[in-house]
Amino acid sequence: MSSYASAQTSEPAQLNCRIEPSVVVEMSSAVEGVISEVLVDKNDSVKKGEVVARLDAGLEMATAELRRVQAELISDVQAQQLAVEFSKRSLERVTDLYEKKAASFSELDKLKTEYAIAQQQLQQALDRKRQAELEHNRALADLKRRTLASPIDGVVVERYKQPGEHIDFEPVLKLAQLDPLRVEVFAPASLYGKVQAGMTATVVPELGASTKSYDAKVILVDQVIDGPSNTFGIRLAFPNPGNRLPSGLKCRVTFEGVTLNLLDTQSLP
Numbered sequence: 001m002s003s004y005a006s007a008q009t010s011e012p013a014q015l016n017c018r019i020e021p022s023v024v025v026e027m028s029s030a031v032e033g034v035i036s037e038v039l040v041d042k043n044d045s046v047k048k049g050e051v052v053a054r055l056d057a058g059l060e061m062a063t064a065e066l067r068r069v070q071a072e073l074i075s076d077v078q079a080q081q082l083a084v085e086f087s088k089r090s091l092e093r094v095t096d097l098y099e100k101k102a103a104s105f106s107e108l109d110k111l112k113t114e115y116a117i118a119q120q121q122l123q124q125a126l127d128r129k130r131q132a133e134l135e136h137n138r139a140l141a142d143l144k145r146r147t148l149a150s151p152i153d154g155v156v157v158e159r160y161k162q163p164g165e166h167i168d169f170e171p172v173l174k175l176a177q178l179d180p181l182r183v184e185v186f187a188p189a190s191l192y193g194k195v196q197a198g199m200t201a202t203v204v205p206e207l208g209a210s211t212k213s214y215d216a217k218v219i220l221v222d223q224v225i226d227g228p229s230n231t232f233g234i235r236l237a238f239p240n241p242g243n244r245l246p247s248g249l250k251c252r253v254t255f256e257g258v259t260l261n262l263l264d265t266q267s268l269p
Contacts, residue, residue, distance in 0.1 A: 013194075013258040017185040019205060019249045021176035022237060023152050029055055030145045032168040035161055042159050045243070046150040046175065053161075053172050055146040064143050067136035077129055080122035087115040152177045155243065178243040183216055183236040185253055189225050192232055194258045197221055201236055201256065205249045214238045214245075216253070 033055035040052045091111040097103035158174040161167060183203055187195060199218045204211060216238035225232045236253065 011260055012254050013187075013191060013260045014252055014254045015185050015187055017183050017203065017236075017251045017253045019203070019245070019247055019251055020182045020184055021154070021178055021247045022180050022182045023154070023177040024157070025151055025154075025175045025177075026171035027052070027148055027150070027173045027175060028169050028171045029148060029167060031055070032166070033057075033146060034166050035163050035172065037163050038159065038161065038172065040156050040159070040173065042156050044156045046152075046154060046156060048150055048153050050150045051147055052150050052156075053148040055148075055167075057143055057146040060139065060143040060146060064136065064139035067132065067139040070132040071129070071136040073132070074129070077122070077125045080118070080125040084115070084118040084122050087111065087118040091115045148172060150175060154178060176247065178245075178247055179240040180237045181240045181245060181247060183238070183251065183253060185234040185236065186229070186231040187234050188260075189230045189232060191255075191258060191260070192225060195221055195234055195255055199255060202254045203236065203238060203251050204253075205245060205251045207245075207249055218255075 036054050036056045038053045040046060046052060091108075091114075094103050094108050094111045098105070098108045152175060154175045154177040156173055157176045159172075160170070160174070161172045195218060197218050197220060201216050201218065203214045203216045205214070216236040218234060219237050220233075220235035222233040
């Protein structure tokens with residue numbers, strides 16, 4: 001076939017696509033409980049790490065405060081340190097007397113034992129303090145589980161629960177990340193191998209009369225072709241600063257340097 005005929009039977013690969021959020025999260029709590037407050041509503045913007053809801057945590061706050069006080073107490077350790085110092089001085093005095101034949105071996109042995117016991121009791125006091133510190137950390141972790149923080153920068157798509165409602169691991173909020181946006185394409189099998197990860201493409205959203213285009217990059221190409229439809233999936237992504245473009249739009253995507261054979265009816269999108 002001549003080059004002219006080839007040009008007449010092929011065209012740039014332009015396919016239908018849909019623009020989706022790059023991440024969609026249905027937020028739930030790691031524990032069950034009663035919601036005390038929801039700090040965001042539908043369509044609100046959220047930042048990663050921002051607190052969006054809290055469960056009732058009165059008991060957990062009181063427990064954490066109790067564990068904090070217990071962890072900061074040093075009186076037990078100080079008392080045992082004094083006991084060790086006193087036992088050490090007593091042992092040194094009796095040892096000196098024993099060397100001068102002025103004290104019996106039983107007195108020396110008794111004070112050696114008391115000194116060893118005082119040292120062990122001091123170590124037990126230090127262990128109890130360390131345990132109290134760990135229990136305080138555990139109480140703080142339990143309290144933190146009752147605070148829901150956004151895992152992404154995005155917008156609130158749906159609010160499922162209100163303050164006062166009980167949740168048992170059900171979602172409270174649905175969040176979507178719109179920067180970057182994801183483009184989902186189903187391409188005919190004849191293009192398999194022609195579109196590779198890392199390639200660039202032009203995406204034109206169907207948004208009223210606007211024909212503005214966006215440069216997107218291929219980030220994923222399916223390795224399995226769907227038999228019934230004879231298509232495979234392609235995923236692209238492009239930045240969307242300020243969430244200026246909404247998700248859910250239909251679009252057309254053109255791959256640079258990739259053409260469709262118009263004579264092959266299975267190649268048509």
